[in-house]
Amino acid sequence: MSLLWVSVLVQADPDAAAKYQSCAVCHGERGQGSIELGAPGLAGQGAQYLERQLQYFKSGIRGTDPRDIQGLQMQAMAGALADEDIPVVAAYLSGLPPAVPTAVPKGDLKNGNNYYHSKCGACHGGQAQGNSGLNSPALAILNGIYLKQQFQSFQQGLRGTHPDDKYGRQMKMMSTSLPTDKDLDDVIAYIQSMAKPL
Numbered sequence: 001m002s003l004l005w006v007s008v009l010v011q012a013d014p015d016a017a018a019k020y021q022s023c024a025v026c027h028g029e030r031g032q033g034s035i036e037l038g039a040p041g042l043a044g045q046g047a048q049y050l051e052r053q054l055q056y057f058k059s060g061i062r063g064t065d066p067r068d069i070q071g072l073q074m075q076a077m078a079g080a081l082a083d084e085d086i087p088v089v090a091a092y093l094s095g096l097p098p099a100v101p102t103a104v105p106k107g108d109l110k111n112g113n114n115y116y117h118s119k120c121g122a123c124h125g126g127q128a129q130g131n132s133g134l135n136s137p138a139l140a141i142l143n144g145i146y147l148k149q150q151f152q153s154f155q156q157g158l159r160g161t162h163p164d165d166k167y168g169r170q171m172k173m174m175s176t177s178l179p180t181d182k183d184l185d186d187v188i189a190y191i192q193s194m195a196k197p198l
Helices: 003-012 016-027 047-059 069-079 083-094 109-124 144-156 166-174 181-193
Strands: none
Touching (some): 016 069, 144 181
16 A cells, blocks of 8 residues: 555544554554564555455454454454444554564564564565565565564464455465574564664
């Protein structure tokens, strides 16, 4: 979604910030996320991706596994959003400046670089900036704890198993491509080392 279209959507609905308020309890007033609550930063993420994830939660494509406590909570929250408000909230968040993670976790950046560019970069971009053409989210604006939790959720089948989740199924398949937890930690450290405003 272009920035012009995001601007038009938000201007068309001046109450976009108000419609986001129920989300701000976990994701923060500026969409910065909360490590303590396990809530990802949403500010600056692609509107198309955010809209799809909200629709997935609302329709039960995502967040139905009983082991996925945060997903279940999100399903309930997305269910409270009116269908016509989902693109407005997604556009509003996409237009906010991302709260870029500042702490780079420890890891072997050379190993992380090698694995990232051979396994992740083709979809998520050379700078982990995401790719709307491939429907892949920006990773560089997400905190490392959330990244690891979601990667493991794909590995464990908490995400990416619903037959209507085409992109989630692709990610579930890719979640087997890192041989060890150390390699995952190295990739996350590398992603975080690239973090900068998009």
